[in-house]
Amino acid sequence: MKKIIIILLMFSFTSANSNNIYKKIERLSLGVEKNVIKWRRHIHQNPELSNREFLTAKYVADHLKSLGLEVQENVAHTGVVGILKGGLPGKVVALRADMDALPVTERVNIPFASKVKTIYKDVEVGVMHACGHDTHVAILMGVASVLKEMQKEIKGTVKFIFQPAEEGPPAGEEGGAELMVKEGVLKNPDVDVIFGLHVSSGLPVNKLAYKPGGALASATSFEVKIKGGQAHGSTPWAGADPIVAGAQIINNIQTIVSRNLDLTNEAAVVTIGRFESGIRSNIIPEEAYMEGTIRALDYSMRDKIYKRLGEIISYTAKSNKVEAELILGNPYPITFNDLALTDQMKNTLIRVAGEKNTVLARASTGAEDFSYFANEIPGFFFRLGGMPNEDHPNKGYSHHTPDFYVDDSGLLLGVKTMVNLTFDYLTAN
Numbered sequence: 001m002k003k004i005i006i007i008l009l010m011f012s013f014t015s016a017n018s019n020n021i022y023k024k025i026e027r028l029s030l031g032v033e034k035n036v037i038k039w040r041r042h043i044h045q046n047p048e049l050s051n052r053e054f055l056t057a058k059y060v061a062d063h064l065k066s067l068g069l070e071v072q073e074n075v076a077h078t079g080v081v082g083i084l085k086g087g088l089p090g091k092v093v094a095l096r097a098d099m100d101a102l103p104v105t106e107r108v109n110i111p112f113a114s115k116v117k118t119i120y121k122d123v124e125v126g127v128m129h130a131c132g133h134d135t136h137v138a139i140l141m142g143v144a145s146v147l148k149e150m151q152k153e154i155k156g157t158v159k160f161i162f163q164p165a166e167e168g169p170p171a172g173e174e175g176g177a178e179l180m181v182k183e184g185v186l187k188n189p190d191v192d193v194i195f196g197l198h199v200s201s202g203l204p205v206n207k208l209a210y211k212p213g214g215a216l217a218s219a220t221s222f223e224v225k226i227k228g229g230q231a232h233g234s235t236p237w238a239g240a241d242p243i244v245a246g247a248q249i250i251n252n253i254q255t256i257v258s259r260n261l262d263l264t265n266e267a268a269v270v271t272i273g274r275f276e277s278g279i280r281s282n283i284i285p286e287e288a289y290m291e292g293t294i295r296a297l298d299y300s301m302r303d304k305i306y307k308r309l310g311e312i313i314s315y316t317a318k319s320n321k322v323e324a325e326l327i328l329g330n331p332y333p334i335t336f337n338d339l340a341l342t343d344q345m346k347n348t349l350i351r352v353a354g355e356k357n358t359v360l361a362r363a364s365t366g367a368e369d370f371s372y373f374a375n376e377i378p379g380f381f382f383r384l385g386g387m388p389n390e391d392h393p394n395k396g397y398s399h400h401t402p403d404f405y406v407d408d409s410g411l412l413l414g415v416k417t418m419v420n421l422t423f424d425y426l427t428a429n
Helices: 002-045 054-066 132-151 175-182 240-258 299-319 339-353 370-376 407-426
Strands: 070-075 079-085 088-098 117-120 123-126 155-162 194-206 208-210 213-216 220-225 268-277 287-296 323-328 335-337 357-361 381-385
Touching: 002 054, 002 407, 054 070, 054 079, 054 132, 054 155, 079 132, 088 132, 088 370, 088 407, 123 370, 132 155, 132 194, 132 381, 132 407, 155 175, 155 407, 175 370, 194 370, 194 407, 208 213, 208 287, 208 339, 213 339, 220 240, 240 268, 240 287, 240 335, 268 299, 287 299, 299 323, 323 339, 335 370, 335 381, 339 381, 339 407, 381 407
Parallel strands: 088 155, 088 194, 194 381, 208 357
Antiparallel strands: 070 079, 079 155, 117 123, 208 381, 213 335, 220 287, 220 323, 268 287
């Protein structure tokens, strides 16, 4: 009987202590919300492209230093890492946010809209956080602030990873999560698990979504260089038209997914995002150029796409009497949520957001280089709702578009969820 009473008292004490921790997380998270919104808006107004996040990195590093964290800078070019050692011994949790923006000219009518312009691939373009990385950075800055206030209660160590170049480094450069892993970001101290989030313009504010196993697709960029024969527009038979050949290639490669893959297995997609050729209306040019992306949730399907893409490009080029070269980029792996870790941490999502607001999602053909971290250690990556509940002219617009918009009111849930994931994992392990 005494043993039973002791066990019950211990359970009661542990439960009460957990409730106190959760209340403190709630209070501190509410306390940093205004700053998180301020940070997000500052970063949104000052976006920087991949491997060029110099001002963003300094903004983050200065904040982490002000908290008294151990800070490492210039990791994988512009990455920043902060280390917070808890008051009690335990495991190591990494929390990741990506920092880079995109070459997109913003159209959203908000006070903190980006007006930044730059030269990208020899063309003047706007720069915009058109995928929500500004919110990821601000949320993780807020998480660092909350966890610093709770340092004595942390059982273990937290490593804050602010990553550059998630959208891919510029041509000829290394970058992103792959380079961070190569440079040892998951070592010293050795990380046990890593958590990450991605805001979603299609998921309502105050909702979370997750998927065990393969959550996001593998992604491979590719280029096609076509060389034909230049001629006057009035005499196309005197040359070899790379534009016609390129148009046929674009149409023909769409049959890879629709006619060559077993889509009852997993999803896949092949997209051309850039096609350039010629300088005026009456000249058939000598060359054409295109860029695209391959997305697949199954590696064998991805490899089949590679094979068929090469065959179609080669045969279509020959039928048009032009030459064509296919150049495959470095593929992002499939983002895989560790099954055991996901099963454990989904309970945190449900507790923080509520069961009705926690969605078991389907896999997405979007891609994330968080996959490089999750290939090395158990990872858990989830989506955070950013679509406003009220009417908004930019409600629900796709990522990577000029009209992309996510609402500030979703940031608080991001902070609370990441802090709770950290405490729940470290306490249980």
